[in-house]
Amino acid sequence: MRPLLHPAIEDVPVEAILHALSDPVRVAIYADIVKGSEHNCSTFLTVGDRDIPKSTLSQHFRILREAGLIRSERRGAEMLNTSRCEEVERRYPGLIGAIVKAHEIQTRAGRRSQRKR
Amino acid sequence: MRPLLHPAIEDVPVEAILHALSDPVRVAIYADIVKGSEHNCSTFLTVGDRDIPKSTLSQHFRILREAGLIRSERRGAEMLNTSRCEEVERRYPGLIGAIVKAHEIQTRAGRRSQRKR
DNA sequence: TCCGTGGTTCAATAGTACTGAACTTCTGAA
DNA sequence: TTCAGAAGTTCAGTACTATTGAACCACGGA
Numbered sequence: 001m002r003p004l005l006h007p008a009i010e011d012v013p014v015e016a017i018l019h020a021l022s023d024p025v026r027v028a029i030y031a032d033i034v035k036g037s038e039h040n041c042s043t044f045l046t047v048g049d050r051d052i053p054k055s056t057l058s059q060h061f062r063i064l065r066e067a068g069l070i071r072s073e074r075r076g077a078e079m080l081n082t083s084r085c086e087e088v089e090r091r092y093p094g095l096i097g098a099i100v101k102a103h104e105i106q107t108r109a110g111r112r113s114q115r116k117r
Numbered sequence: 118m119r120p121l122l123h124p125a126i127e128d129v130p131v132e133a134i135l136h137a138l139s140d141p142v143r144v145a146i147y148a149d150i151v152k153g154s155e156h157n158c159s160t161f162l163t164v165g166d167r168d169i170p171k172s173t174l175s176q177h178f179r180i181l182r183e184a185g186l187i188r189s190e191r192r193g194a195e196m197l198n199t200s201r202c203e204e205v206e207r208r209y210p211g212l213i214g215a216i217v218k219a220h221e222i223q224t225r226a227g228r229r230s231q232r233k234r
Numbered sequence: 235t236c237c238g239t240g241g242t243t244c245a246a247t248a249g250t251a252c253t254g255a256a257c258t259t260c261t262g263a264a
Numbered sequence: 265t266t267c268a269g270a271a272g273t274t275c276a277g278t279a280c281t282a283t284t285g286a287a288c289c290a291c292g293g294a
Contacts, residue, residue, distance in 0.1 A: 002273085010226070014219045015139050022136035023251095042271065053253055058273055077260040077271050092219040094211060102131045102209040109127070118242060118289060140282095159240060170284055175242055194291040195240050 004065065004072050009084070009091045012068035017088070017095070020067035025052060026060050027103050033070055033083045034100055040078040121182065121189050126201070126208045129185035134205070134212070137184035142169060143177050144220050150187055150200045151217055157195040 021027045028047050033039055041057050052060075061081065064070045068088060073080045085096045138144045145164050150156055158174050169177075178198065181187045185205060190197050202213050 013141075014216070014223050015141050015144065017219075018135045018144075018216065019139035022132050022139050024130070024132050027132065027135075040271075054272070055253055055255090055274080056251085058271095059251075059253095062273090074259090074272095077269095079272070092215070092222060094215040095219045098209070098211040098215040099131070099135065102134075102212045105209060106131050157240075171241070172243080172284055172286090173282085176282075176284095179242090191241095191290085193240095194238095 004074075006071060007066060007068050009068050009087045012091075014092065014095075016067045017069065017092070020063050020069055021099055023060070023063075024048075025050070026064055027099070029060060030064055030069055030083070031100050031103050033081055034085055034096070036083075038080045038082055040080060042078075121191075123188060124183060124185050126185050126204045129208075131209065131212075133184045134186065134209070137180050137186055138216055140177070140180075141165075142167070143181055144216070146177060147181055147186055147200070148217050148220050150198055151202055151213070153200075155197045155199055157197060159195075 021030060025044075025047050029044050032044075041054070041061055044057055045052060045054065061070070061072065061079075064081075065072050068084060070081050071084050073082075088096050138147060142161075142164050146161050149161075158171070158178055161174055162169060162171065178187070178189065178196075181198075182189050185201060187198050188201050190199075205213050
């Protein structure tokens with residue numbers, strides 16, 4: 001297996017970060033990781049009410065990783081993913097916070113409008 | 118020609134905004150429009166040092182428009198594009214500001230490293 | 235009414251993303 | 265040790281999205 005790639009934040013264009021977070025599954029995953037607890041990939045085999053195949057999940061993690069958003073470390077058989085938000089914050093202040101907050105706002109609004117139905 | 122679609126901000130998912138701004142050409146265009154002046158599309162027939170075909174440009178504007186980021190109005194033969202950032206700001210506070218700022222930081226860093234070469 | 239300018243639409247092609255199947259790596263049990 | 269199982273990755277085929285040239289529409293002015 002090829003080694004995990006963790007680019008320096010300086011080498012990550014904003015576009016890559018926005019692209020990584022422009023997928024509903026990936027923001028959901030990332031928002032969860034940012035909350036602070038360590039996660040392995042299998043935590044996310046279902047996101048919302050969708051089942052995600054593990055090959056897809058693996059790609060999602062790769063994209064988050066290569067956008068400099070998370071750090072993945074092999075721990076035995078599994079993988080521990082932690083957020084790199086301090087680094088991102090240093091380079092692009094306020095960016096991650098605003099996106100995660102926007103995601104929360106949307107999630108709350110979504111739950112409200114679901115209750116109405 | 119079909120009428121221009123301007124969704125209500127409430128109907129725009131964050132993912133659409135991030136996706137719209139995850140393209141280098143589109144952020145560049147949007148950053149310019151946010152600065153406040155009105156623009157028609159042809160202003161952007163070259164972005165940076167790339168030539169953009171006008172069909173492509175038209176699609177980029179459509180994506181920005183359908184992400185709720187800009188408002189386009191026909192003025193005679195041309196199109197005036199203005200930013201809807203107050204509305205976006207009301208729904209997703211801090212988001213646009215952080216992204217535009219990140220884009221500036223990157224542009225500055227890019228110019229610096231080009232000078233070094 | 236015709237031309238030029240500014241945009242859009244269409245359809246073909248190029249480029250990404252998703253996913254099942256096969257594989258690797260590690261752990262724990264027998 | 266060996267084997268089964270759990271956690272991920274890789275590959276390759278298919279499905280989706282983006283880009284772009286060509287043809288078109290819409291308006292304004294000569």
